[in-house]
Amino acid sequence: MSFKQQLKEGLIVGDGAMGTLLYQRGSQSCFEELNLSDPEQITSVHQEYIAAGADVIQTNTYAANSIKLDRYNLGAYVKEINEAAVAAAKQAGDVYVAATIGGVATMHQEKTPLEERVASLKEQTDVLLETDVDGFLLETFYDFEELKQILIYLRERTDKAIIAQATLGDIGVLHTGMHLQEALELLENLGADVAGINCRMGPYHMLQSLEEISLLSHATISVYPNASLPNVRDGRFSYQSNPTYFGDMTKGLVEEGATLIGGCCGTTPDHIREIKKAIKEHQLKPVKEKRTRRPVKSDVIRPEEPFFPKLTEIKDEMSVIVELDPPKALSGVPEFMKGAKALTEAGVNAVTLADNSLASSRIDNLALGSKIKDEGARPLLHIACRDRNIIGLQSHLLGMHELGVRDILAITGDPAKVGDFPGATSVYDMSSMDLIRLIKQLNEGQSFSGKDLGANTNFTVGAAFNANARRLEREVQRLEKKIEAGADYFMSQPVYSSERIEEIAEATKHLSVPVYIGIMPLVSSRNAEFLHHEVPGIKLTDEVREQMREVAGDREASEKVGIDMAKQLVDTAMIHFSTIYLITPFLRYNITETLTKHIREHEKTIAGTRG
Structure with a gap:
């Protein structure tokens, strides 16, 4: 046979x-x-x-x-x-x-x-x-x-x-x-x-x-x-x-x-x-008919509408998000909370919290995100794939949902060896692209394993954009793939050239999702040299570095020059984009507070020149 x-x-x-x-x-x-x-x-x-x-x-x-x-x-x-x-x-x-x-x-x-x-x-x-x-x-x-x-x-x-x-x-x-x-x-x-x-x-x-x-x-x-x-x-x-x-x-x-x-x-x-x-x-034979026990499908629970409109749906104004890094020490929490409140009052649409950036251990961003949410701020959390396996990532995301934190930046994360715990290991069960897909799967009410969650999450998910890439067209192709994976918006690395902002505007004008242009004010010459030489994805022009050298050693003058340069970049960005991402240096939120107020004061005038 x-x-x-x-x-x-x-x-x-x-x-x-x-x-x-x-x-x-x-x-x-x-x-x-x-x-x-x-x-x-x-x-x-x-x-x-x-x-x-x-x-x-x-x-x-x-x-x-x-x-x-x-x-x-x-x-x-x-x-x-x-x-x-x-x-x-x-x-x-x-x-x-x-x-x-x-x-x-x-x-x-x-x-x-x-x-x-x-x-x-x-x-x-x-x-x-x-x-x-x-x-x-x-x-x-x-x-x-x-x-x-x-x-x-x-x-x-x-x-x-x-x-x-x-x-x-x-x-x-x-x-x-x-x-x-x-x-x-x-x-x-x-x-x-x-x-x-x-x-x-x-x-x-x-x-x-x-x-x-x-x-x-x-x-x-x-x-x-x-x-x-x-x-x-x-x-x-x-x-x-x-x-x-x-x-x-x-x-x-x-x-x-x-x-x-x-x-x-x-x-x-x-x-x-x-x-x-x-x-x-048992003298077993193939069965010709059987009774099927179908699983009871839970009714999909639609989450309550978030208390903020989606970042991608903000109309009639510039959308401004400001990064405020969680502190490394517990003693820094009161100042962090003051900063989140000041930025919210200045008019930011969301306060974004990094996830142990540069692989340096900081206070958990979900804990602080929940705290500032209770105080009226809108938290946007970075999630790095470095520190959690798939089990931990899904658990973390579902916990975020239950706390009402719905805005995410999905990133792969800097490798553990660059941080302050060099003996730590990186997990990397997923890349940022995989994490975006997982988040979208949760939005459909499905676990990573495919099992019904009994409810849909309601996340918006952003993705990182290396705006300083040597070959910008290749980076834009990566953005297109991230959109296919489900990215709702992009947040760029800090840009320090008006010309580069204009190049980005031209290269990304066909994209179907917003691009938040990253601008991080400089606070000293040493800060400028560190960013230029040691932080991946950030490059400063010779002109910018020279301006900071001229005021080296003078804290107030350095801060003023840094703010003035940032304002010029902001003004250029506002001509081409309605979305800006400010990055607070060293918890000095007074600087990004000043820039936020500058945007709010000039947005209607500059928006009228936007093509």
């Missing part, structure tokens, strides 16, 4: 993990390379699974695509590694052999463009299509679009059986929020003979997910759970040794529609043996 026919007619037992088993046995490098250097070990693992009762084994090719092999300088050996894997599997015994193709993207937002990932998978697919396998198994695809494209490509080129398995973000949903039922039906319609799920979850959560779906019209359903949630000890991953439990869960998985059951990360031949044993002992 052909593998394709067998998949339609009875229960089939798959094999278990290859990579984690090899890892537990001491392999530390590229598991797929062993197809060439130690094929006997790979064949031996296959034989262990066959002896345990597997009806179908999958080739050791999960990560045998050029992108993943390149990590080991093996990208040029795609053909040899995949062909050797098939040979090792065929050598193992008289069972069905499925050629495995694994997803490239992870749950993190993938940096490699989709078209490059798909091209790499197509290259691997072309090699496997030339081998004598019984079918194909697509597994561990976090990016559903990646899975769809390779399924379409494969279906157009073969009549052999195709098993297409997505990976869940949470119970019953993909990472994008797509419900499992919709995903499986799409895979069925694209030509999958078997549609299912694998990896990330153990049998308990996968059973819960299957309880939420109906049987498919033509395709059957597969499930390959992990052995358990992973544990980490001394830097090594491990899984609970629970083969008997795995066998106990088999009956429930079959009753919820699974006809192909195997194992993913952490599973061993013992797990497969228990699956086979449970099928025989």
Whole structure:
């Protein structure tokens, strides 16, 4: 009987993990390379699974695509590694052999463009299509679009059986929020003979997910759970040794529609043996109908309207935001609060608080943002990806929402090694682009994992703009990508040249979102030299630096020159933009207070000259 026919007619037992088993046995490098250097070990693992009762084994090719092999300088050996894997599997015994193709993207937002990932998978697919396998198994695809494209490509080129398995973000949903039922039906319609799920979850959560779906019209359903949630000890991953439990869960998985059951990360031949044993002992057969337990969808709670209009919707006036850095010491909080109040009274639309800028530890900006909000100021918080993993970022954002803080600047953040805690590590689970997408996903009421939050957040999100980039046109192209990701506005690095402001105006005039031009008054010659030489993204003209040198050592004169230069830049910016971002130096808010008042006094006159 052909593998394709067998998949339609009875229960089939798959094999278990290859990579984690090899890892537990001491392999530390590229598991797929062993197809060439130690094929006997790979064949031996296959034989262990066959002896345990597997009806179908999958080739050791999960990560045998050029992108993943390149990590080991093996990208040029795609053909040899995949062909050797098939040979090792065929050598193992008289069972069905499925050629495995694994997803490239992870749950993190993938940096490699989709078209490059798909091209790499197509290259691997072309090699496997030339081998004598019984079918194909697509597994561990976090990016559903990646899975769809390779399924379409494969279906157009073969009549052999195709098993297409997505990976869940949470119970019953993909990472994008797509419900499992919709995903499986799409895979069925694209030509999958078997549609299912694998990896990330153990049998308990996968059973819960299957309880939420109906049987498919033509395709059957597969499930390959992990052995358990992973544990980490001394830097090594491990899984609970629970083969008997795995066998106990088999009956429930079959009753919820699974006809192909195997194992993913952490599973061993013992797990497969228990699956086979449970099928025989309970005389399990594929179910023809089932009752579906649909999750109760919570009514989407629309948040109350923010007490300020969105920054992007401010009309009939200049929109001015002023940065006031949280202090490093507790003794600085009273002065900070006075500054936020003075700036608000001067007419700023929002007070923006950096998130440990230059990787220097400061008082938490959410705590201070909440305090100034209670005093009538509008906080706009920077969020750096450096200090929080994905869990922390989402938790932080939801906490902001509950406190009524709705304006965000998403930034990647300066690396920890540049700050005052050089032993600290940077997290960088996400980039600023990823964070923008996450915030927009929360605005749709979906967790990062795809799960329903029960309410929509209501954030506006800004993105950083390096206005001093040497090639401005390339930086503007990055802004366009950030708009695609969901950026509502941009906040630029400080600019110290009227000519540069005019160049920016010309380069960004086609953008569909506002650009807040950054202006940071200088307070001394040393301050000017530090910014010019040591702060990434800031460059001062020789003329500006010379003006500050002429008053070096005189605090009052330096401040006056700095304010006068800033006023000139503000006047130029107001001709071309209706959005200005003032940056307060060293908590000297009297300076940005003066500039804010200058803007408010002259905005109607200068606005009349704006093109």
